[in-house]
Amino acid sequence: MFQKKKFVAAKKVTAPTLAPTATKQEEGEGEGSPSKYPELLRGFRDILSDEQGRWNLVRDTVRKFAEAYSFDRVELPILERADLFLRTLGKGTDVVEKEMYIFTDPSNRSVALRPEATASAARAYINHGMLDRPQPVKMWYMGPMFRHDRPQAGRYRQFNQVGFESFGVDEAIVDAQLIVIGVQMFREMGLDVKVEINSIGTSECRTAYLAELVSYFRAHRAKLSEDDKRRLQKNPLRILDSKEEATRELLKEAPQMLNWLDEKSKEHFMKVLEFLEEMEIPYVLNPYLVRGLDYYTHTVFEFVLAEDQGELSQSALGGGGRYDGLVELLGGRPTPACGFAIGIERIVKALEVKGINPPERPAPKVFFAQLGDASRRVGLKLFEEFRKAGVPIAEAFGKNSLKSQLENANKLGVELTLILGQKEVLDGTIIIRDMESGGQEIVDVKKVVALVLRKLAREEEPVIPSGSAVASS
RNA sequence: GCGGUCAUGGUGAAAUGGUUAUCACACCAGGUUGUGGUCCUGGUAGUACGGGUUCGAUCCCCGUUGGCCGCCCCA
Numbered sequence: 001m002f003q004k005k006k007f008v009a010a011k012k013v014t015a016p017t018l019a020p021t022a023t024k025q026e027e028g029e030g031e032g033s034p035s036k037y038p039e040l041l042r043g044f045r046d047i048l049s050d051e052q053g054r055w056n057l058v059r060d061t062v063r064k065f066a067e068a069y070s071f072d073r074v075e076l077p078i079l080e081r082a083d084l085f086l087r088t089l090g091k092g093t094d095v096v097e098k099e100m101y102i103f104t105d106p107s108n109r110s111v112a113l114r115p116e117a118t119a120s121a122a123r124a125y126i127n128h129g130m131l132d133r134p135q136p137v138k139m140w141y142m143g144p145m146f147r148h149d150r151p152q153a154g155r156y157r158q159f160n161q162v163g164f165e166s167f168g169v170d171e172a173i174v175d176a177q178l179i180v181i182g183v184q185m186f187r188e189m190g191l192d193v194k195v196e197i198n199s200i201g202t203s204e205c206r207t208a209y210l211a212e213l214v215s216y217f218r219a220h221r222a223k224l225s226e227d228d229k230r231r232l233q234k235n236p237l238r239i240l241d242s243k244e245e246a247t248r249e250l251l252k253e254a255p256q257m258l259n260w261l262d263e264k265s266k267e268h269f270m271k272v273l274e275f276l277e278e279m280e281i282p283y284v285l286n287p288y289l290v291r292g293l294d295y296y297t298h299t300v301f302e303f304v305l306a307e308d309q310g311e312l313s314q315s316a317l318g319g320g321g322r323y324d325g326l327v328e329l330l331g332g333r334p335t336p337a338c339g340f341a342i343g344i345e346r347i348v349k350a351l352e353v354k355g356i357n358p359p360e361r362p363a364p365k366v367f368f369a370q371l372g373d374a375s376r377r378v379g380l381k382l383f384e385e386f387r388k389a390g391v392p393i394a395e396a397f398g399k400n401s402l403k404s405q406l407e408n409a410n411k412l413g414v415e416l417t418l419i420l421g422q423k424e425v426l427d428g429t430i431i432i433r434d435m436e437s438g439g440q441e442i443v444d445v446k447k448v449v450a451l452v453l454r455k456l457a458r459e460e461e462p463v464i465p466s467g468s469a470v471a472s473s
Numbered sequence: 474g475c476g477g478u479c480a481u482g483g484u485g486a487a488a489u490g491g492u493u494a495u496c497a498c499a500c501c502a503g504g505u506u507g508u509g510g511u512c513c514u515g516g517u518a519g520u521a522c523g524g525g526u527u528c529g530a531u532c533c534c535c536g537u538u539g540g541c542c543g544c545c546c547c548a
């Protein structure tokens with residue numbers, strides 16, 4: 001029996017803590033499991049087989065695109081020096097300020113679970129001297145990210161992202177192609193997205209613009225909400241996507257980023273848009289689109305689920321942009337770069353809402369039913385033969401009665417059940433039972449794989465309807 | 474981080490300040506020999522956790538944890 005009490009007891013055994021800096025057990029989350037059963041950490045989840053079909057669709061599609069567009073797969077560490085993110089993401093950003101899983105490791109280093117992977121990709125680019133490879137260096141990754149945010153549907157503390165990053169080329173076509181890849185991937189998966197796009201220029205023109213923006217809003221400070229005042233102080237760009245009515249009103253008269261772009265930035269942005277038009281990628285110019293991370297320059301964009309895709313609280317499926325200063329910021333040679341990341345959980349959710357649910361794996365069409373240990377031994381070998389023949393096969397070795405095994409077979413919806421009893425083992429035969437008709441035949445066990453293959457192939461032959469019109473529903 | 478809302482077996486639901494918490498589905502085992510789908514019988518399994526009020530709490534109160542929604546933010 002499973003002892004429920006064990007977990008209660010286990011709670012009292014204080015595990016060696018990784019953070020000797022003593023997170024005092026105060027209020028809020030963070031105590032052990034309050035239940036008698038082990039409980040998931042808030043915002044963390046198990047992804048079970050009922051979702052795996054959709055996950056596979058995402059994984060497979062992404063991989064196909066990565067290969068077609070020659071992006072190289074990289075596996076980046078989940079844990080990095082905290083400093084990497086603190087330097088790159090920006091001081092005022094929420095991610096850095098309150099969402100990072102940051103702690104001191106046993107060797108007394110400040111480390112962080114990655115909240116995103118672009119910084120790691122840039123770090124890898126520098127560490128491995130990729131600037132000496134033919135440019136652009138194009139890489140893609142897929143894996144978990146961590147942000148200690150308040151969980152909600154479509155927002156988790158551990159979530160998975162796929163990212164595409166291209167280093168070393170500053171041409172607008174790089175931005176455009178990344179957007180094309182993103183949009184086409186979504187289409188391939190059956191999701192209709194639109195692209196929201198903006199340019200925030202170089203850090204120089206952004207600084208000039210921000211000064212202007214701040215002074216504009218300072219003049220109207222009285223009308224701003226507390227939130228927006230805080231933004232104005234900490235991260236003024238964010239005021240652009242404020243949802244406050246009064247602020248939105250003020251924004252109409254506010255200085256526009258686009259007017260502050262220098263000639264080169266403007267030209268770059270126009271080219272990106274032209275390429276998108278050429279490719280007939282639907283985009284929406286959103287002058288208020290800014291991204292949450294500081295390293296972006298020039299083009300920024302988001303992939304947003306098209307409206308008619310059902311109710312979803314989180315409709316931004318991904319986003320990205322150009323980050324020409326990032327490599328240099330990390331100490332590398334100035335290197336232009338551009339990339340995007342998409343959130344797998346949100347995509348999977350969108351697929352679910354849309355009713356797209358491919359099977360996780362092909363359902364087995366054959367079931368092996370045994371009677372006794374001699375039969376089990378033969379079964380063990382047969383499984384290998386069927387595997388080599390590429391035929392998935394199910395079993396219930398743990399059951400003793402033929403009846404319950406057939407029940408299982410029936411529930412699985414297999415076409416054929418192989419029945420092997422004492423008698424058959426002695427004779428070197430096996431029974432093939434057709435589950436639909438109930439018909440059975442006794443065959444040589446040595447030929448069973450070939451016979452099953454033939455029977456299954458016959459089933460798959462398309463039945464040509466003979467003349468009679470099929471009643472339409 | 475702020476506000477709201479909810480929490481009953483694996484799932485979906487029902488009920489009550491007072492014997493043993495109800496039902497369906499699912500799962501397991503049977504309905505004499507080695508044969509599934511329907512049917513019948515039986516079984517496993519639950520009031521998230523901690524405290525308080527009470528003679529008595531699953532129900533009332535408080536706290537915690539977790540889900541969801543809005544804000545913040547973002548993928």
